[in-house]
Amino acid sequence: MSLARAVTFAIDGIASRRVLVEVDVRVGLPAFTIVGCGDMSVRESRERIRAALLNSGFEFPARRITANLAPAALRKVGPGFDLAIACALLAAGGQVPVESLERWAIFGELSLGGEVRPCRGTLAVAEGARRAGSTGLLVPRAAAREAALVDGLSIAAVGSLREVVAVLAGEVEPPAPPEAQGEEPGETLDDLDDVRGHLLPIRALVVAAAGGHNLLLAGPPGTGKTMLARRLPSILPPLTHPEAVEVTRIHSVAGLRMGEGLAQRRPLRAPHHTISASGLVGGGSSPTPGEVSMAHHGVLFLDELSEFARTSLEALRQPLEDGRVVVVRSQRTAIYPARFMLVASTNPCPCGHAGSPLCRCMEGDVLRYRRRLSGPLLDRMDLLVHVARPSAAELAGESLTSSADARADVARSRAVQTARFEGTPITCNAQMPSRLLRVHAGLDETGETTLARAYDREHLSARGHHRILRVARTIADLAGAEAIGVKHLIEALQFRQDTGALELAA
Amino acid sequence: MSGGVSGTSRACDDCLRRTHLIALLAGRIERERHRRRLPELLALGDEALVAAVAGRDASAVRRGLAAFAPAAARAACEAAGLVALCVCDARYPARLLEGPDAPAVLHVAGNPACLEALAGEMDAAPAVAIVGARRSTAYGDEVARALGRGLAAAGVPVVSGMAFGIDAAAQAGALEAGGPTIAVLAGGADVPYPRSKRRLYERITGPGGPGCVVSELPPGFQPFRWCFPARNRIIAGLAGLTVVVEAAERSGSLITADLAAGLGRTVGAVPGRVTTPQAAGANALLADGAALVRDACEALDLLLGPGAHERRPPSPLGDGLEPRLRAVLEAVAAGSDVAGTVATHPADVHAAGLALTELELLGHLRRDHCGRYTVIPQ
Numbered sequence: 001m002s003l004a005r006a007v008t009f010a011i012d013g014i015a016s017r018r019v020l021v022e023v024d025v026r027v028g029l030p031a032f033t034i035v036g037c038g039d040m041s042v043r044e045s046r047e048r049i050r051a052a053l054l055n056s057g058f059e060f061p062a063r064r065i066t067a068n069l070a071p072a073a074l075r076k077v078g079p080g081f082d083l084a085i086a087c088a089l090l091a092a093g094g095q096v097p098v099e100s101l102e103r104w105a106i107f108g109e110l111s112l113g114g115e116v117r118p119c120r121g122t123l124a125v126a127e128g129a130r131r132a133g134s135t136g137l138l139v140p141r142a143a144a145r146e147a148a149l150v151d152g153l154s155i156a157a158v159g160s161l162r163e164v165v166a167v168l169a170g171e172v173e174p175p176a177p178p179e180a181q182g183e184e185p186g187e188t189l190d191d192l193d194d195v196r197g198h199l200l201p202i203r204a205l206v207v208a209a210a211g212g213h214n215l216l217l218a219g220p221p222g223t224g225k226t227m228l229a230r231r232l233p234s235i236l237p238p239l240t241h242p243e244a245v246e247v248t249r250i251h252s253v254a255g256l257r258m259g260e261g262l263a264q265r266r267p268l269r270a271p272h273h274t275i276s277a278s279g280l281v282g283g284g285s286s287p288t289p290g291e292v293s294m295a296h297h298g299v300l301f302l303d304e305l306s307e308f309a310r311t312s313l314e315a316l317r318q319p320l321e322d323g324r325v326v327v328v329r330s331q332r333t334a335i336y337p338a339r340f341m342l343v344a345s346t347n348p349c350p351c352g353h354a355g356s357p358l359c360r361c362m363e364g365d366v367l368r369y370r371r372r373l374s375g376p377l378l379d380r381m382d383l384l385v386h387v388a389r390p391s392a393a394e395l396a397g398e399s400l401t402s403s404a405d406a407r408a409d410v411a412r413s414r415a416v417q418t419a420r421f422e423g424t425p426i427t428c429n430a431q432m433p434s435r436l437l438r439v440h441a442g443l444d445e446t447g448e449t450t451l452a453r454a455y456d457r458e459h460l461s462a463r464g465h466h467r468i469l470r471v472a473r474t475i476a477d478l479a480g481a482e483a484i485g486v487k488h489l490i491e492a493l494q495f496r497q498d499t500g501a502l503e504l505a506a
Numbered sequence: 507m508s509g510g511v512s513g514t515s516r517a518c519d520d521c522l523r524r525t526h527l528i529a530l531l532a533g534r535i536e537r538e539r540h541r542r543r544l545p546e547l548l549a550l551g552d553e554a555l556v557a558a559v560a561g562r563d564a565s566a567v568r569r570g571l572a573a574f575a576p577a578a579a580r581a582a583c584e585a586a587g588l589v590a591l592c593v594c595d596a597r598y599p600a601r602l603l604e605g606p607d608a609p610a611v612l613h614v615a616g617n618p619a620c621l622e623a624l625a626g627e628m629d630a631a632p633a634v635a636i637v638g639a640r641r642s643t644a645y646g647d648e649v650a651r652a653l654g655r656g657l658a659a660a661g662v663p664v665v666s667g668m669a670f671g672i673d674a675a676a677q678a679g680a681l682e683a684g685g686p687t688i689a690v691l692a693g694g695a696d697v698p699y700p701r702s703k704r705r706l707y708e709r710i711t712g713p714g715g716p717g718c719v720v721s722e723l724p725p726g727f728q729p730f731r732w733c734f735p736a737r738n739r740i741i742a743g744l745a746g747l748t749v750v751v752e753a754a755e756r757s758g759s760l761i762t763a764d765l766a767a768g769l770g771r772t773v774g775a776v777p778g779r780v781t782t783p784q785a786a787g788a789n790a791l792l793a794d795g796a797a798l799v800r801d802a803c804e805a806l807d808l809l810l811g812p813g814a815h816e817r818r819p820p821s822p823l824g825d826g827l828e829p830r831l832r833a834v835l836e837a838v839a840a841g842s843d844v845a846g847t848v849a850t851h852p853a854d855v856h857a858a859g860l861a862l863t864e865l866e867l868l869g870h871l872r873r874d875h876c877g878r879y880t881v882i883p884q
């Protein structure tokens with residue numbers, strides 16, 4: 001027997017596609033070639049396989065070996081093909097029964113010593129395996145909990161090439177994935193009770209978290225903007241199961257997690273301001289999810305917004321508009337989900353001290369500075385809160401909020417929203433389309449007058465009008481109110497964006 | 507654009523030529539003005555001015571002047587939508603003629619009616635100049651805006667330079683009252699300057715608008731540094747009263763006040779906090795005997811004489827507001843400018859934030875771009 005086949009999967013976007021590995025071993029000058037559109041790490045796979053086989057006590061045939069990864073048109077990236085190629089090679093050389101490879105799809109990287117290692121995208125691979133009708137998936141033990149998230153697929157959690165061969169030969173029972181150790185330990189989250197004063201910014205944080213609204217924190221340096229934003233994860237509502245699966249899938253493909261089971265928390269991504277447009281939204285020569293996708297169902301925090309390159313910020317337009325990123329690469333289109341809450345911090349002016357005697361900026365400088373931010377982003381901010389310098393008394397005083405209380409409020413209001421949008425793809429008020437505003441965010445007569453007054457005084461733009469209603473809806477939900485009252489509306493107006501303030505003043 | 511008048515053919519050839527000469531010599535005046543005072547230079551006749559600033563280039567300048575075609579200058583005005591009004595015209599503002607260095611031509615964008623109203627009898631239709639710091643405080647902006655609003659509401663044109671800060675605030679205030687306002691620019695009247703005030707420019711010059719933008723220099727002209735003090739002499743010259751709202755020491759607006767005083771016009775100033783650098787200049791003017799201006803009524807008294815206009819008794823702060831809101835308004839008036847300081851206790855911050863927003867909606871407060879609130883004088 002000189003030909004053997006194994007089934008594995010290649011990551012494509014955030015899904016996977018079935019790849020058939022064929023290994024042909026025949027008499028000739030000893031050589032090992034891998035064909036089928038693999039990248040550098042696939043070519044390097046030969047060295048790992050050779051060493052792993054020999055170090056595991058198997059024979060590496062001194063023949064002419066050709067491995068083919070089909071379909072050839074699909075670009076194959078990463079070391080996850082190692083194990084499948086090695087198994088097919090062993091089968092072609094008669095060291096593993098050929099028919100055993102029909103029962104298992106195989107996915108994993110090999111070390112030189114013959115251990116198997118987890119790779120990016122295990123969940124996507126497991127989902128692909130079930131879709132492709134595989135009965136079982138052989139994966140590294142460290143990634144097995146992630147693979148086991150998929151129902152209806154038997155998982156063999158293996159630690160080494162020898163163990164793989166033993167399973168394939170039927171010598172041992174396929175080892176089950178390790179049990180989840182209850183609650184994932186994870187890092188403990190920073191708590192809001194570290195923050196002194198700042199009642200309004202914290203309130204804005206709670207409203208934003210409750211409704212999934214975008215939030216802009218504006219204020220001089222050192223007032224605690226970064227501190228506040230970093231505490232957002234501690235009050236966000238828990239992930240629903242389908243959301244957690246999506247987050248796990250994306251984070252696994254991006255290499256942020258390697259098999260630790262289901263994601264437990266909404267992510268907060270805070271890329272450095274030097275990040276490129278493709279780092280932010282994804283893409284590159286072998287497309288990977290960008291920060292916006294890693295922030296899917298969570299928060300994208302852009303600290304010091306004005307420091308980001310204009311091109312990077314422009315690139316956010318599509319994900320903010322569509323909730324996803326479409327990357328087109330050599331005739332293939334990858335779609336990355338990117339529905340996130342945008343939180344940003346900024347100084348009010350170039351020197352950061354606007355409004356205090358320390359400020360040395362001219363009105364013109366401030367205008368230019370703000371104009372740089374405008375365009376794609378400021379338009380999208382649902383809430384703006386000014387973070388003033390806390391007073392000495394506030395800094396010395398007690399903290400006024402704890403994350404546990406805030407989290408409870410947020411969760412309660414989310415439950416109301418979930419019920420409201422039951423049966424639709426909408427999950428929170430921020431996603432409410434304008435046509436539903438009339439149904440869910442109606443105002444009484446006083447409310448209408450108040451809103452009209454704000455509009456007439458140029459406190460609001462036409463677009464801002466709808467934003468205010470969504471935010472007011474969330475504030476009413478936090479208060480447990482059925483209808484939006486005037487005081488909810490006024491609070492929403494307090495957090496309105498008035499980037500136009502300077503221009504309008506003219 | 508030109509409000510139905512017959513195009514730009516009003517300015518005479520000589521005056522247009524004079525304007526052309528100033529534009530030709532602008533760069534040389536810039537170099538010369540450290541040696542000779544600007545008003546002196548601008549008061550010189552054509553030949554003397556060439557001799558004074560052109561030096562070795564004098565003959566080139568004379569050739570340039572000889573080649574001047576008034577028709578082309580008129581066409582340029584027409585193309586830029588400007589009306590040109592020269593000193594020989596009866597509609598030229600009478601007050602400006604008092605100075606020795608009156609601009610030969612005023613190029614006007616927008617509605618020239620409010621400028622023409624300043625022609626003829628000196629006391630018939632006075633205007634008020636409101637000038638001050640570009641780097642102003644929110645308080646200063648609010649006072650300037652209220653002055654502009656009050657004067658315009660009384661039908662008095664507000665003259666200023668459309669600069670950042672006090673100038674723009676005063677003119678925006680005049681527009682709020684739908685009243686006349688005149689912006690005098692250092693460069694061409696068809697070029698909004700500063701650029702970020704384009705919106706204000708458009709509101710002043712817009713069709714049916716009550717105001718106009720004026721410059722002595724030809725259309726498209728990019729200003730040199732000397733053009734700004736030269737512009738200030740036009741602002742001071744047009745107005746019967748010049749009010750300084752916030753000026754740091756040695757600020758440009760003090761030059762305007764000096765020029766106004768030199769012309770024998772009344773100078774007023776708005777008092778400020780002694781600890782605020784932007785108030786030092788205005789407070790110094792008061793110490794030197796400038797008239798105290800706290801609101802538009804006092805400005806009108808100075809301009810027209812006490813009692814010449816209908817006086818509304820000043821209403822107490824927050825009159826008619828419910829006590830909850832009045833207390834917050836009073837706190838802002840007393841210097842608290844964010845919810846955290848308006849509230850006396852942390853438990854009240856939330857309510858204070860809501861009250862501030864309500865007061866904003868009612869037009870009693872304004873929130874600036876750093877989130878601080880200022881009282882809008884009613």
Ligand SMILES: Nc1ncnc2c1ncn2[C@@H]1O[C@H](COP(=O)(O)OP(=O)(O)O)[C@@H](O)[C@H]1O
Pocket residue numbers: 194195196197198219220221222223224225226227228345390395
């Ligand atoms: N309101 C506050 N309560 C407690 N600590 C604060 C507060 N504001 C600032 N700090 C302290 O100052 C540090 C700097 O704050 P930071 O969030 O980095 O400010 P910013 O991002 O606004 O420049 C924080 O790490 C924190 O220790």
Ligand SMILES: [Mg+2]
Pocket residue numbers: 222225226227303345
């Ligand atoms: Mg920071």
